[in-house]
Structure formats: C-alpha cells, structure tokens
Amino acid sequence: MNEFEVIPPRSGVAFELREGQTLTVYDPLGSQVADLLAFAADDVREVISNGRTFDYEETISLTTGNRLWSNRSQVLLEIVEDAVGRHDFLLTPCSEATFRHFYPDKPVHRGCFGNLAEALAPYGVEPDAIPTAFNLFMNVPVEAGSGKLSVLPPTSRAGDWIALLARRDCIIGLTACSAYASNGGTFKPIHYRISNERPFSREVDDRSGEAQTLHHRHD
Numbered sequence: 001m002n003e004f005e006v007i008p009p010r011s012g013v014a015f016e017l018r019e020g021q022t023l024t025v026y027d028p029l030g031s032q033v034a035d036l037l038a039f040a041a042d043d044v045r046e047v048i049s050n051g052r053t054f055d056y057e058e059t060i061s062l063t064t065g066n067r068l069w070s071n072r073s074q075v076l077l078e079i080v081e082d083a084v085g086r087h088d089f090l091l092t093p094c095s096e097a098t099f100r101h102f103y104p105d106k107p108v109h110r111g112c113f114g115n116l117a118e119a120l121a122p123y124g125v126e127p128d129a130i131p132t133a134f135n136l137f138m139n140v141p142v143e144a145g146s147g148k149l150s151v152l153p154p155t156s157r158a159g160d161w162i163a164l165l166a167r168r169d170c171i172i173g174l175t176a177c178s179a180y181a182s183n184g185g186t187f188k189p190i191h192y193r194i195s196n197e198r199p200f201s202r203e204v205d206d207r208s209g210e211a212q213t214l215h216h217r218h219d
C-alpha cells in the first residue's frame, strides 16, 4: 500500500503533479475541507478557473466525470472518483480578512490563503494570482430562487476521498482548511497520495453503492 502524506490542521502544501498521475485526497476524520489549486507547471499564470469550469461543465455541482478548466480554457484536472459528491467552487480561500469579517471575536488566522501563498511562492505564484480554489468536501448549498448561500458542515465521513487525474503537468496547492463554519467548528488533518494510475478501483466498486446513497441523501 502506498504511503500517504499528511497535511496538519490549518496548514497547506504545494507539489508537482505530472500529467497522467492521480491525486487522491482523503478526509481521514470526516467533515474537513481541503482547498485545492492547480496551476500549469510550464506557466503558472495559467490556473484553474471556476467561471470557465462552470461554463464548460454546465453545472456548479462538480463530481466524477467533471473536468477543472483553466483561465485559458484548457483542462488541467479531471475528477475520476468521488465518494462524497459535494464540493464548492464558489467561495475564495479563507484569509485574515475572512476571519476579521466573520469571526471578529476569535483569533485571526492567515487561513488557506496565507497557507497557499507561502506554499506556492517557491513555484513563482504571487499572492494576487491565487484565484477561487476548488474546495474539496466544502458544503455550500445555493438556495433556489434567491441564490442565497450557506456554509454548512461537510457531508464527508471518515475515510472519504476524491481522486483527480492530471491532464497536464500541474503545480498543486492543497490545504487543511482553517475556517470554523466550513469544517463544522473543528480543525482536522487532510491526507493525500499521488499514484501513477487510477487507484483503488476495487475499493471504489465496493463502495459505489454507499457513495450513491450519500449523494442522494444530500440532494
């Protein structure tokens, strides 16, 4: 069994993901968000774009089979497995300003934004170039009609995962999110692993019924 990497609570990492490799991100304890960014390795001015992705995928509810598109209208990642079926691509990474805005009585934290900025700096990514992240496991329902947003605890349970196939050589930024509401009030680690092929097909087959049930329960 391949070893996995650990992102401690309220921190973040950056690493290379080669075309054809699969990144699997696990929520080991459940109900924990991980913000994910992907930049083109050959030019980090090219980065995932929620607007392009919603446009081409024709949905804001991204899951298995959906692709993450760049600001230059190229596919960077494709979701190939998804045990949760509930992620967010609307809201920006939590930051010092987020904490001042929503949590004036709590200590300010640099949040996912600060963690991503530090981790991505060695790859030449400036803080101002950090866009809306694909927020794995983040549960942001949109009220029909009014369009009102809510941030609810993730529906992910211990051991749940999402797997993304690199369609280009990418630089990935990945966090264990630092904000209160998006993680159900507690801060937990995130695990990930990189494989050269699509992992765990047998496990996924065994759990596909469960994933379906999860998906339907929260629709």
Ligand SMILES: [Zn+2]
Pocket: 035, 093, 094, 111, 112, 113, 176, 177, 178, 179
């Ligand atoms: Zn965050």
